[in-house]
Amino acid sequence: MRQVIELEGVAKRYDSTGTPVLGPLTLSVGQGEALAVTGPSGSGKSTLLNLVAGLDKPTEGAVFVAGRRIDRLGEHALATFRRRHIGIAFQFFNLLDDLTVADNIRLPAQLTGVGRRKAAARAEELMEMLGIQRHARAYPGRLSGGERQRVGVARALVNWPALLLADEPTGALDSAAGHDVRDLLTDLHRAGQTLVLVTHDPALAEACASRTIHLVDGRLTRDTCARGVR
Numbered sequence: 753m754r755q756v757i758e759l760e761g762v763a764k765r766y767d768s769t770g771t772p773v774l775g776p777l778t779l780s781v782g783q784g785e786a787l788a789v790t791g792p793s794g795s796g797k798s799t800l801l802n803l804v805a806g807l808d809k810p811t812e813g814a815v816f817v818a819g820r821r822i823d824r825l826g827e828h829a830l831a832t833f834r835r836r837h838i839g840i841a842f843q844f845f846n847l848l849d850d851l852t853v854a855d856n857i858r859l860p861a862q863l864t865g866v867g868r869r870k871a872a873a874r875a876e877e878l879m880e881m882l883g884i885q886r887h888a889r890a891y892p893g894r895l896s897g898g899e900r901q902r903v904g905v906a907r908a909l910v911n912w913p914a915l916l917l918a919d920e921p922t923g924a925l926d927s928a929a930g931h932d933v934r935d936l937l938t939d940l941h942r943a944g945q946t947l948v949l950v951t952h953d954p955a956l957a958e959a960c961a962s963r964t965i966h967l968v969d970g971r972l973t974r975d976t977c978a979r980g981v982r
């Protein structure tokens with residue numbers, strides 16, 4: 753199996769003297785895996801995701817995504833890499849309120865230099881797939897939380913990323929909308945999308961992941977496949 757993520761001896765410290773908030777950790781995620789990262793608040797889940805996203809740098813070790821070592825890239829190269837290969841869905845959606853739904857979804861494609869037509873066609877395809885097409889011309893402020901998260905996921909997928917990352921994607925949703933997003937992530941996994949989902953909710957992890965890792969105080973305490981222990 754081709755590895756989409758490889759962490760080699762990765763550790764993160766926020767202050768030079770203390771123990772790491774994460775790691776040292778060695779971990780691979782293969783193409784098509786849906787990995788859930790669970791653990792209590794403060795256990796290092798978001799730190800792990802941010803290192804994989806290239807939003808933060810490890811204090812030790814190496815981070816490879818889609819075969820490329822990213823922890824030594826400069827800001828500009830990282831931003832380009834991230835836009836092309838990594839899609840991120842956030843707890844609070846991070847949509848631009850003064851752009852329509854369709855424009856929010858198209859934006860990362862246009863920033864990557866995809867032509868207008870191709871970007872529009874891809875946005876259409878995603879809106880149809882995620883059931884939000886009727887909101888194409890609406891502004892995010894008019895949508896429900898669950899609909900906004902669908903827009904967030906569509907935007908994350910617009911550049912056909914090798915990897916989809918989601919940090920507490922249901923954290924700001926009521927339970928019905930949370931179930932919708934859960935089903936959406938499950939469908940994406942079935943369609944072959946490699947994804948990493950951070951959640952403190954074991955039920956969400958169980959529903960949509962093929963593998964779950966559990967962190968406590970930055971250390972991996974469990975690594976479980978849906979069909980038995982790895």
Ligand SMILES: Nc1ncnc2c1ncn2[C@@H]1O[C@H](COP(=O)(O)OP(=O)(O)O)[C@@H](O)[C@H]1O
Nearest residue numbers: 766767773791792793794795796797798799800
């Ligand atoms: N920018 C930061 N500066 C200092 N400490 C941080 C920073 N970000 C996170 N931490 C600390 O690192 C630990 C892990 O945080 P985090 O990865 O956000 O945990 P989780 O997502 O599991 O709740 C926590 O103790 C948190 O307080």
Ligand SMILES: [Mg+2]
Nearest residue numbers: 797798799919
């Ligand atoms: Mg977090």
